[in-house]
Amino acid sequence: MTGIGPVAGDAAPGPGAAWPLARRTGVTRIGVTGHRSIPAALLPSVRSGMRRQLSGGGSLEALTSLAAGADQLFADIALSGGIPVTAVIPGMDYEAHLGDAAARAAYRRLLGVCAARVELPAEATHEEAYYAAGRWIVDHADRLVAVWDGRPARGLGGTGDVVAYARRTGLPVTVLWEPGVRRD
Numbered sequence: 143m144t145g146i147g148p149v150a151g152d153a154a155p156g157p158g159a160a161w162p163l164a165r166r167t168g169v170t171r172i173g174v175t176g177h178r179s180i181p182a183a184l185l186p187s188v189r190s191g192m193r194r195q196l197s198g199g200g201s202l203e204a205l206t207s208l209a210a211g212a213d214q215l216f217a218d219i220a221l222s223g224g225i226p227v228t229a230v231i232p233g234m235d236y237e238a239h240l241g242d243a244a245a246r247a248a249y250r251r252l253l254g255v256c257a258a259r260v261e262l263p264a265e266a267t268h269e270e271a272y273y274a275a276g277r278w279i280v281d282h283a284d285r286l287v288a289v290w291d292g293r294p295a296r297g298l299g300g301t302g303d304v305v306a307y308a309r310r311t312g313l314p315v316t317v318l319w320e321p322g323v324r325r326d
Contacts, residue, residue: 171228172196173205173279175304176212176289176318178241179326184319188212188289191318192219195287205230205279207272208252210245212289212301217252226257230278232271233264272299280307285314291325292317 172195180188196202196219204220204227206213217227229252240246253259262278265271276299280286286308288301295302308315 169201169203170285171203171205171283173283173286174213174216174289175276175279175286175301175308176216177291177301177325178209178211180211180215180289181323181325184323187320188215188318189219191316192216192287193223195285195316196220196223196225203228203257205283207232207236207275207279208249208256210241210248214245214248214252215289216287217256221252221255227252227255228258228260229253229256230275231259231261232268232275233262234268234271236271239268267298269298272297273303275299276304277307280304280311280313283313285316288315288317289319290317291319291323 174192192215196204202220202225204216204225206217206220206227207230208214208217217229220227237246237249240249260278262271262274265274286305288305288308290301290305293302294300295304305315305317
């Protein structure tokens with residue numbers, strides 16, 4: 143299965159469209175959204191929560207945009223557990239906006255080992271591209287893991303917006319955050 147090439151029987155997508163991602167029967171897709179900055183005191187509980195969400199038997203697939211922070215951590219944990227990861231790439235010059243050199247290097251490393259990649263069409267702004275990627279993950283997931291402090295998004299497409307969209311659609315959301323912990 144791949145989002146970067148055709149699936150048997152698929153016609154080529156139109157200009158700017160992503161290749162369709164084949165739905166595998168019996169696979170539970172778990173998406174992630176979360177903050178780029180996770181307080182150090184929270185990392186152990188976030189890691190254990192992600193491991194819990196990515197265990198339990200059955201065939202799983204992880205959906206992530208591979209942003210710094212929660213997305214990259216989720217992808218690393220999924221891959222270490224042998225779970226295939228699908229990268230959902232916002233329609234913009236995404237890599238250039240991922241943060242520092244370490245975050246970009248981690249992105250390239252993870253992208254290179256993903257089972258599939260979905261490149262979304264270009265959006266008018268970076269924030270719209272982030273939100274489109276978050277919505278794509280919600281629309282294609284069976285449940286969502288959110289590393290979220292419960293506060294409103296700091297810009298369109300932030301974690302709070304993606305969680306709100308998931309809840310409006312009825313997608314189950316598991317929030318990994320401890321009360322009283324504030325992010326930077």
